[in-house]
Amino acid sequence: MTLHTGHKSSGTVGKALSVLDQVASFERPVRFNDVLADSPFPKATLYRILQNLVTEDLLTFDRKWQTYALGVRLVRLAHSAWKQSSLAPVARPHLTSLSEKTGETIHLAQLDGPHVLYLDKRDAKRRVTMFSEAGKVGPAYCTGVGKAMLAFLPEDELQRILPQQSYHRFTPSTLCSVQELTDELGQIRQHGFALDREDHEPGIICVAVPILSRTRQMMGAISITSTSARTSLGKLKKFVPDLQGAACDIAAAAEYWRFPDNQKTPEAMEI
Amino acid sequence: MTLHTGHKSSGTVGKALSVLDQVASFERPVRFNDVLADSPFPKATLYRILQNLVTEDLLTFDRKWQTYALGVRLVRLAHSAWKQSSLAPVARPHLTSLSEKTGETIHLAQLDGPHVLYLDKRDAKRRVTMFSEAGKVGPAYCTGVGKAMLAFLPEDELQRILPQQSYHRFTPSTLCSVQELTDELGQIRQHGFALDREDHEPGIICVAVPILSRTRQMMGAISITSTSARTSLGKLKKFVPDLQGAACDIAAAAEYWRFPDNQKTPEAMEI
DNA sequence: CCTTTCGGTTCCGAATAATGAAACAATTAT
C-alpha cells in the first residue's frame, strides 16, 4: 500500500532516491531483505545503493540489528528547505496571530504534485487529534486547503492533477468524482474560499483560502480547522475576512522576501 | 562562512548531494552562476547535476527568475525521518509534560557528527511546530545537551569528535580548549547531568541530561533552558530528577518502539 | 558432523552514465 509518487527514476541519483523513498515508506527500521523483497533492483545493486546512501548519511545502518533507518542529514536539509521556502518562514507570524485570534487550529499548506503538503500548523487551545502535522502529505480533493489550491490553479495544471486524485470515499460528504470536484472548484473560485464539510474526517470541518500572488499565481493556502461539535461552518465563515487578510499579507511578504536587497523590484520583473 | 560538514563525496549521488548542500547553504534561491562561482565542478557537469536534482524534485527551478531553491521532497522525506527516528516521536509527550511541569523551554537533541541537532522543542508560552526550530544545528562543546551527550560517548568516538569542535569563545564562560572541556565532561559523567553556565549565549542557562539505553548507549539528550534573569542554576538543578525520569522513560519507550510486534525481545538481543 | 538454507557480501566483464572542453544561443552591457 505504498503511496509511491510518480518516479522517473532515470539517473543514478533517481535510483538511489527511489530506494530512499522505499525505506521511508516502511515506517520503522528495515533489514536488507525487507527492502529487497519489493525492490525492482537485483540484490547486488540494491546492496550497493544502500551502502552509498549510508556513506552519504541519508541512511543510518544499525550494526547491531542490521537495520537501515533514515538519517539525520535529511532533517538538516529539510530545515534549510523549510527556511528557504518562501512561504513557511514569512507566514509564521501570521499563523500565530490567526491562532491567537480564533483559538482554532491553523494550517499552512502547499501543493506537492497532486497532494497537499502541510508546511506549518498551530494547534487549537483544546487539542484535537488530527491527521495533519507539519511535513505530512495528504489528499488534495477532500481537504479545505487542497480544494482552495486546486481552484486557483491554471487550467492545464489542474487537468494534469485532477485524474491523479484517488477519490476514495472517506466520509459520506467526500467528493468522489472529477465532475463533483470540478463543480465545487467552480463554487470556490466564485466565493474565494473553500469549505471542508467533513470531507476527509468525520467531525472535522474547516474553511480555507488560497494564497495568491499579485499576478494571481497560486502559492499555497491557509485554513482554520475545528470540529462540528464545537462550532459550525456558518461560524467558521465569519473568519473568512481574517483568513483573506492573512493570505494577502503572506503573499506580499513572500514576494518581497525574494528581493530583500535586490536592485530589481518585483514590478520590474513581471513578464 | 559555509559550515560544510566533512564530505567524502565519492559516488555520483555524493556529488549531487554536495551540490544540494551548497544550494542549501545560500539561504535564498540562487542562480546558476552563483553556485558555479564556488563549485569544484566544471560548468557543464554542474549544469547536469542541477538538472538531475530538479527532475528528482530535490530542487525546484523557478523559470521566471531562473533560480534554484530546495524542493519540497526534502520536507516530505524529513517528516518520515523525524517519525522514524526512534527518539523524536516517542519523546513528544514527555517533552510536553516537562514543559507543563516546569514552564520553561525544553529541548530534545541528538548528535550529528560533531554538532548538536535539535529534534524538538517546547517553549513555555506557545507551541512550536517541528521544522521551525527542530532541524537546527548547534555546537556541542558549549551547550547543555551537547556536553551531556559528549560526556557519555564511548571513548574512541569522543576522541574523534573532540578535535572537531570550533572552541570559539562566545561568552566569558565558554570552555575553549580540549582540556577544559574534558575536565567538565568528567564532572558531568560523575553527576549525571550537565549545566550550561551561559556558555553559548549570555543570560541563557540550562540543565541537561543524556538519554541512555539500558546498555548505557547514549541516544540523545534533553534539557530545560531558561534565563539567568528569571531563575538560577541552583533552582534549575531542582528539576534534575524530573529530567532524569523523563530521559529514562524516553529511553525505555524508544527501545520498546523497535519491537512493537517482534518476537525477539530487547533482552534477548543484548550482545 | 555434515548439509542445507538463509541473510548478507564481494567479484568482474559488460552495459551505462557521467565527464568536461568547446561550441552555441540568448541576453545584456559597451
Add this chain to the structure above:
DNA sequence: ATAATTGTTTCATTATTCGGAACCGAAAGG
C-alpha cells in the same frame, strides 16, 4: 555593432554502475 556575461547543448572519452554468479558465515535440520 561589438563585446561580455549567462545559460544550454554536443559528443568523444572516461569512469561508474550493473547484476549474474560465486562466496561467506551463521543458524537450522537431518
